[in-house]
Amino acid sequence: MKVLGIISSLTDPASRARVLQYIRPLSKEKIFIKPRFFIPDPYADPDPWAYKLKKFTGINEYRFLSAQRIIKRLPLFWEQLKYDLIWQNRLILFKSSFFEKKLQKTTAFDFDDALWVYDGEKQVSEAISASQIVFAGNEYLADFAKKSNNNVFIIPSTIDTDHLFPKKKDTNYFTIGWIGSSFNFQFLEMIRPAVEFLLSTNKDVRFMAVSSAPPPQFIFNNDRMIFKQWSAEEESNLINEFSVGLMPLAENDFTKGKCSYKMLQYMACGVPVIVSPVGMNVKILSQREVGLSAITNEDWIAALQKLKNDAGFYRACQINGPLLIEEDYSVKKYAPVIANLLRKTTK
CATH class of the missing domain: 3.40.50.2000 (Glycogen Phosphorylase B;)
Structure with a gap:
């Protein structure tokens, strides 16, 4: 099985805990994950060129940033065709469920935070509703997801014990x-x-x-x-x-x-x-x-x-x-x- 793993970044804690650390063990199950992440991140400032364009067009620089985010994600519509399933951690586009409602492939929506507080309850609910399966990090998140999807499973955040394990401490402090x-x-x-x-x-x-x-x-x-x-x-x-x-x-x-x-x-x-x-x-x-x-x-x-x-x-x-x-x-x-x-x- 080929899986497109849509994440925030390679260093983001949620991306690492929920998707990236499963690449190696799932490959042993013949499930192969290709991570995909997007820049700019949700909290990025507009590029300098956006401020220059604002002077000539009068269009707010953050509208250019929104357009840039959408354009960078458009390749997903043909990339998805190479995979059997999309495993996404959080919304594809900040504060929007546009892509989740348009993607054709089977989708697993995975989240370990109360995303609706910052991304909007409507947007997160729509993304969950558009997914075929939902992985929620705890009962509180699962209860929210079950309002929009009947196929919800609690998958707690986990630890790769080959990476994190006790070692001898050499200090008197x-x-x-x-x-x-x-x-x-x-x-x-x-x-x-x-x-x-x-x-x-x-x-x-x-x-x-x-x-x-x-x-x-x-x-x-x-x-x-x-x-x-x-x-x-x-x-x-x-x-x-x-x-x-x-x-x-x-x-x-x-x-x-x-x-x-x-x-x-x-x-x-x-x-x-x-x-x-x-x-x-x-x-x-x-x-x-x-x-x-x-x-x-x-x-x-x-x-x-x-x-x-x-x-x-x-x-x-x-x-x-x-x-x-x-x-x-x-x-x-x-x-x-x-x-x-x-x-x-x-x-």
Whole structure:
């Protein structure tokens, strides 16, 4: 089976977690995925030429950007003919279901965020309705999808355990760690006071942030406040430097759809977690003893202190994390499930 995998980019977390990491295991099932992504991305600014054209035509530069996005996606109409199925992660065109309604091939719509909050409920519902099968990352997302499609399956975000796994830690520091995209910088203010308190009261504590750019909430000095550039190649080594992994989230309609990918990454590396009790985080915490939840600043401080000082609890979380990943959140478990569903959909 030949599958066209429509994704946001090769480095986008959702693209990697939902589609790209299945390329190798699904090839063993004789399902071959060709990734396809589009530039500019949904949040790009118009090109300089668009501003120049505006001076002569009076047409808003963002209209040129919209036209550019559509033109870049038009080849999909003949590219699709080479494939048996389209597996798309999110909408093909930002805030539009135009392409989903026009494509002729069997489509699997896959999503791990509450896309309708930013893309529009009507647009996302239309894309889901036009698909033959839907993969939703959790129950909250599945409930939304079932309003428009009867063929909905919960496929949680999973971990490639050949890529992320526990490694020996060579440091005397208790390293408070966070990994994430710049979109999630907004949540770091929730943990900043607790992190600063732990650093001020414990000389053996340090903080490490891993992202594409330094989070503005912190001042990094490469001593006990460390920033490291994310890369796919170094991701496993970087997470394994953490003693504890944090996942702060505000609670709103968008974050309720979060599929806990950051939390799962920590767990796969044997790193105990402290997370906001939002979205799928609550379910995962209830399955095994892998860490703690926190809401207030006092909660974050208490949770950090417990994991730092309670060796027995810490060790239990270290052991349970990778076990739960293997049991319920691994690529190895879900690759055969996805392969079976894709085959049934194309029959």
